[in-house]
Amino acid sequence: MKTASDVIARLASDPSRAGLVMDFDGVLAPIVDDPAASALLPGTAEVLDALSRHLAMVGLLSGRPVSFLRERVPGENVVLMGSYGVETWVDGEIRVLPAVxxxxxxxxxxxxxxxxxxxxxxxxxxxxxxxxxxxxxxxxxxxxxxxxxxxxxxxxxxxxxxxxxxxxxxxxxxxxxAPVDEDKGTGLQRAIRAAGVDAVAYAGDDRGDLPAFAAVLALGGDALVVGGVDIAPEVAAVDGVAFSDPEEFLVWMKDLATVLDAQI
Structure with a gap:
């Protein structure tokens, strides 16, 4: 069984061909009662920036709109995919799949x-x-x-x-x-093709992440499952590396950034 350290080693072995994609709520931001109050854990923005300077792709793939992600994630180096991947931030504008x-x-x-x-x-x-x-x-x-x-x-x-x-x-x-055949799995596949990466890890916490977990595992990548009090049984059963909460996942991201920094 893979460990968190194994995933770091894999991503760090060739950062120019590696990617890390994550959900927002429940992964980078704790789940809160008021959805509008959701925010990155302190220090997360700095880690995302550090990772984006080393890895070929660092992305967010969220059920939230891109406009929401833009307000909370500074900088231009993180790929933003909103509404389960059907909208993206490209060249200073939001692009939506026509079918949606x-x-x-x-x-x-x-x-x-x-x-x-x-x-x-x-x-x-x-x-x-x-x-x-x-x-x-x-x-x-x-x-x-x-x-x-x-x-x-x-x-x-x-x-x-x-x-x-x-x-x-x-x-x-x-x-x-929209009742179209689009979900986080198809969104993740598009992002991987666009970035041309080989080693990919995806972090999620909810049922909406199941298609992305399936997609990344089918491609030989890694599923990073961030748990919590309300985690669904089918999410907890995903064959991946488990984290207890967003705080533990943030520590892992910091460890990954430290390893990548040391390789410069």
């Missing part, structure tokens, strides 16, 4: 309907988050999480059937997005 862009009106309709239904239900702790190319419903702040989860799933299924959007469950969240 055409679903923006349906997403806007779904967001408006979800807000109307949950406002009318007046259930404390349920929060609707508009993400541009997707809409998410969180219930992390609900007092009765089991009941809230059942209610949210019921409403989201109804709105999905009405709008034609695809339902994607996550960690105390339900999301609706």
């Amino acid at each position: 862009a055409q679903w923006k009106p349906a997403v806007a309709e779904a967001e408006a309907e979800l807000r109307r239904l949950f406002d009318a239900a007046d259930v404390p702790g349920i929060h609707v988050e508009g993400k541009g190319l997707a809409v998410a419903v969180h219930w992390r702040q609900a007092r009765e999480r089991v009941a809230a989860a059942a209610f949210v799933e019921h409403v989201v299924r109804e709105v999905a059937a009405k709008t034609g959007l695809r339902r994607e469950p996550g960690k105390l969240v339900e999301e609706l997005r």
Whole structure:
């Protein structure tokens, strides 16, 4: 079984052909009750900058929009892929896959309907988050999480059937997005091809990361599984190197940066 040190050794053996791609929430930033308050752990931005000066590719692949990532990740050397990889930051602008862009009106309709239904239900702790190319419903702040989860799933299924959007469950969240064959796995594959890297590691923490884990393992790369209290069983079962939380993963990134710095 591979260890965290094994992955460092592999990436550092030929940095010019190596890449590290990560989710944002739950990997670089602790999960918080208010999604808008999510932020990098202190020192993470500096480590990302250091890694991007050595590795051929350092990227973020998140369910968040690129605009969200741009606000929180300084510099231009980190590849930003938002909305599960269907939008990217390229040459100073956000580019969206055409097959997904055409679903923006349906997403806007779904967001408006979800807000109307949950406002009318007046259930404390349920929060609707508009993400541009997707809409998410969180219930992390609900007092009765089991009941809230059942209610949210019921409403989201109804709105999905009405709008034609695809339902994607996550960690105390339900999301609706375009029903196209795009996910973090296809997004990761595009990024790897564009960067021309051979050794790749992907770090994630939730069900939405499963396609990326499958893709990186199929390519002979490494899965870095960042755990937490609410980690799904299928995520915990991924064949990869496990980290207990974002803090432990940050220590690993610092160790990787130290090894790469020493090779100059």
